[in-house]
Amino acid sequence: MLEKLLALYPGAFITDRPPIPGQEKFHIFHNEAERKWISIPEKSISQKEVDLLRAIYVQAEVPSEKLPPLLQQWKEYLFYGGKVPAGLEEEAVRLIQFEFLGENHDHEELEMAIKGFFSEDILVLWEGSGRALVVERGEYSLDERDLASMADAFESDFYIKTRIYIGRRLPVSDALPSQFREEQNYFDFAKKNISSEGYYTFEKVFPAYVSSLxxxxxxxxxxxxxxxxxxxxxxxxxxxxxxxxxxxxxxxxxxxxxxxxxxxxxxxxxxxxxxxxxxxxxxxxxxxxxxxxxxxxxxxxx
CATH class of the missing domain: 1.10.10.2840 (PucR C-terminal helix-turn-helix domain)
Structure with missing residues (x-):
């Protein structure tokens, strides 16, 4: 049903989890049966249509946050079809996804803990209350075993069970957002189908993904x-x-x-x-x- 709305509202998109805030303003509706969210730009829909959709779906609260310009640029780029961050074309990055189970996490505390593991500067983008994305530029400062130990540390120090997906090293280009969405799909598949030792990678997930198909x-x-x-x-x-x-x-x-x-x-x-x-x-x-x-x-x- 939600897919049919995409043809009616230019700029609308569907996600499997609550959408993150961007510069453009949206009306967000949740289909509880399908566990999907649709975000419709405010400029694409009338108030009468909003009222009609409220009768069918749950209208979600529009998330809001103020980010530093660089973080906002990366969020727009990876999640909302924004432009490639200036000056970073073809630079290699690794995108590392974190999921913290449970509720009411202290983002500031967790972000400080994440950054403490890396010797180089990283960017941390939050996707909802329990999901964080690390953008790592330059050479790897942590290998897979180091990242796996992070999950153990969060569980022992913060009592938070943590799952991590370590992305491949990819160039910053127009293709990176779609490649990131593929990695999000692999992460979601892995959490449902593969027991983890604290982390997943493409190489660990793909054989099981192939077997499922x-x-x-x-x-x-x-x-x-x-x-x-x-x-x-x-x-x-x-x-x-x-x-x-x-x-x-x-x-x-x-x-x-x-x-x-x-x-x-x-x-x-x-x-x-x-x-x-x-x-x-x-x-x-x-x-x-x-x-x-x-x-x-x-x-x-x-």
Whole structure:
């Protein structure tokens, strides 16, 4: 239903979460059934039409905030189709998304904590009460493990469970906002479908995303080869999946799974005996990991 309104009101857009403030003024309506928001520019709609939409949807409070010019420019650019920030064309940036679970977070306190982890200056944009976006320019000052430790620190120091999506290094261009929206979609998918060790990346999310889009005949064909072996021994399945997720590194996987390396090797060998598939070959490992993701998804659904 909301999609039909887009054709009636130029400049309107739909979001899966409450929209953030911009320079242009909007009327915002929430479709509670679809869990979507539509923002309609004030100049595109009459008061009579606003009253009509109020009878159908919940009119949301228009967010407002005053930002420094640079932050406002980045917000307009990434979220509202604004111009590329002046002087930054083709400069590489990394966009890191944070989600803080719970309510009533102190933005100032959390922002200071985030900035304390980075050795270089960063920009922090807030998207609603519990979502923050870090714009990191220049060379990486933190690797993935450092960022994962941030999630642990927020949970231990602030008692806030935190999820992080680490974006790819991308050039500042007209394409960056749409690339960022793709990363937002991957983050939303990951939170619903993948257990996290504190952070997600494109490389961690994409295999599961692909498996979720496999046509049914392909998914059934893959399940027919491996699902029975997985069902027969849950410990073996967990071990094989953990082994592949840790780069087929037996020592690292055993540590992550809290089992002895010999136990891990025994279960991997048992899988090979049951299926005739060796995980030493890259193509075999990739196929089995895809089967693991499908089996895990179907098991969770059932």
């Amino acid at each position: 496999l046509p049914r005949p392909l998914a059934e064909a893959l399940n027919a080869v491996f699902a029975e072996a997985f069902r027969s021994d849950d410990e073996m399945f967990t071990t094989v999946k953990g082994f592949l997720e840790n780069g087929s590194n037996a020592s690292l996987a055993a540590k992550k799974l809290y089992i002895h390396r010999n136990t891990l090797q025994y279960r991997v060998d048992k899988f090979t005996d049951k299926t005739g598939v060796s995980l030493k070959d890259f193509n075999s490992a990739f196929t089995v990991y895809l089967a693991c993701l499908l089996y895990d998804r179907d098991r969770g659904t059932n």
